[in-house]
Amino acid sequence: xxxxxxxxxxxxxxxxxxxxxxxxxxxxxxxxxxxxxxxxxxxxxxxxxxxxxxxxxxxxxxxxxxxxxxxxxxxxxxxxxxxxxxxxxxxxxxxxxxxxxxxxxxxxxxxxxxxxxxxxxxxxxxxxxxxxxxxxxxxxxxxxxxxxxxxxxxxxxxxxxxxxxxxxxxxxxxxxxxxxxxxxxxxxxxxxxxxxxxxxxxxxxxxxxxxxxxxxxxxxxxxxxxxxxxxxxxxxxxxxxxxxxxxxxxxxxxxxxxxxxxxxxxxxxxxxxxxxxxxxxxxxxxxxxxxxxxxxxxxxxxxxxxxxxxxxxxxxxxxxxxxxxxxxxxxxxxxxxxxxxxxxxxxxxxxxxxxxxxxxxxxx
Numbered sequence: 001x002x003x004x005x006x007x008x009x010x011x012x013x014x015x016x017x018x019x020x021x022x023x024x025x026x027x028x029x030x031x032x033x034x035x036x037x038x039x040x041x042x043x044x045x046x047x048x049x050x051x052x053x054x055x056x057x058x059x060x061x062x063x064x065x066x067x068x069x070x071x072x073x074x075x076x077x078x079x080x081x082x083x084x085x086x087x088x089x090x091x092x093x094x095x096x097x098x099x100x101x102x103x104x105x106x107x108x109x110x111x112x113x114x115x116x117x118x119x120x121x122x123x124x125x126x127x128x129x130x131x132x133x134x135x136x137x138x139x140x141x142x143x144x145x146x147x148x149x150x151x152x153x154x155x156x157x158x159x160x161x162x163x164x165x166x167x168x169x170x171x172x173x174x175x176x177x178x179x180x181x182x183x184x185x186x187x188x189x190x191x192x193x194x195x196x197x198x199x200x201x202x203x204x205x206x207x208x209x210x211x212x213x214x215x216x217x218x219x220x221x222x223x224x225x226x227x228x229x230x231x232x233x234x235x236x237x238x239x240x241x242x243x244x245x246x247x248x249x250x251x252x253x254x255x256x257x258x259x260x261x262x263x264x265x266x267x268x269x270x271x272x273x274x275x276x277x278x279x280x281x282x283x284x285x286x287x288x289x290x291x292x293x294x295x296x297x298x299x300x301x302x303x304x305x306x307x308x309x310x311x312x313x314x315x316x317x318x319x320x321x322x323x324x325x326x327x328x329x330x331x332x333x334x335x336x337x338x339x340x341x342x343x344x345x346x347x348x349x350x351x352x353x354x355x356x357x358x359x360x361x362x363x364x
Contacts, residue, residue, distance in 0.1 A: 032259040035281035037077035053285035060091035083249035086237025097229045100200025109198025113264040121251035122186030130250040134239045137232030144168045146230045157184040160207045166226025173224045175202040178216035179209045195263045200224040211273035305346045310338030315362040318345040320355045
C-alpha cells in the first residue's frame with residue numbers, strides 16, 4: 001500500500017513529487033519482519049546506536065528509543081523492553097499507512113496483519129494501553145493521535161486492543177477482545193495477532209492468541225470518520241503519540257514482530273505459530289549503503305526550484321526519475337548541507353514534465 005501521489009503545477013508544467021516512492025513486493029506478502037534471532041548489527045549513519053534491521057526487502061529499520069535503550073539477549077534471541085524503552089522506525093513512513101474504506105471507498109481500504117511473539121510482564125501503570133506496535137502521530141497541540149495502534153490492555157490482562165482513529169476519541173474504531181480460554185496474557189510467551197480487512201470497522205478486525213481466535217468482547221466502538229494516514233514512523237514497545245506519553249511502554253521480552261499486506265487467514269496464523277515453535281530468522285540483515293529518507297515538506301517557488309525545511313547539518317539531495325515504475329533515481333546537482341532553515345534545490349536544466357522529482361535526506 002502506498003499513498004496517493006501529489007502533483008504540483010510549476011508555471012504551467014506538471015511535475016509530480018512522489019511521497020514515499022518505493023518498489024513494493026508482490027501482493028499478499030510479509031512487508032516488514034524484525035526478528036531478535038537475527039537483528040543485524042549496524043546502520044550506516046547511526047554509529048553506536050541500538051538497531052533492529054528489517055528482514056524484508058523493504059529494509060524498514062528501527063533504532064532504539066527511550067531510557068534505558070532495549071537490551072538484546074543473544075542467548076535467548078530476544079529484546080528486553082522496559083516501560084520506557086522500545087524502537088522507532090527510520091524508513092519510508094508511508095509504507096505502513098493503511099487507509100480504510102471510510103476514505104478510500106468501499107473495498108478500496110488496505111488490509112493488513114501484525115504478528116508479535118512476546119512475553120509480557122503485565123500492567124505497570126494506569127489508564128493507558130501498553131503499546132505492541134503503533135503508527136500514530138499527534139499534530140501540533142492535538143491531544144489524540146491520527147493512525148493505528150495494536151496494544152495490550154491496562155485493566156484486563158487477557159485483552160488485546162486495536163485502534164484506528166482520525167485525530168480524536170470520537171471519530172475512531174476501538175476493538176478489545178479477551179482470551180476466555182487461555183486467560184491472562186501476562187507472564188507467558190505468546191504469539192499475538194491482529195488482522196484487519198481494510199474496512200475501518202470493528203467487524204473487520206480479528207484477534208488471535210497462539211493461532212486461536214479470541215472472542216470475549218470487552219469494548220467496541222465503530223465510528224471512524226476521516227483518514228488514518230499520517231507522517232509518523234512505526235514505534236514498537238512504546239509511543240510518544242499514543243496514550244499517556246512515555247507511560248505506555250510494554251515491559252516485555254520481544255522475540256519478533258512482522259507486518260503483512262493482507263488479512264491473514266486462520267490457517268496462515270496457525271501455521272505461523274507452528275504449535276509454539278514459530279520459524280525464526282537465521283541471518284543478520286546487512287546495510288552497506290547510507291540510509292536515506294524522503295523529505296515530504298516540499299513547496300515550489302519557481303519553475304526550477306523546490307523549497308523545503310532543512311535540519312542543520314543534514315545532507316540533502318535532489319533526485320529525478322522518468323517514471324516511478326522504473327526506480328532509477330538520478331542525483332540532480334550537488335548535495336547540500338542543511339542550515340536548519342528554509343532551503344532551495346533546483347534542476348539546472350529546469351523542471352521537465354517527463355521527470356519525477358524528490359528530495360532525500362542522506363544519513364552519511
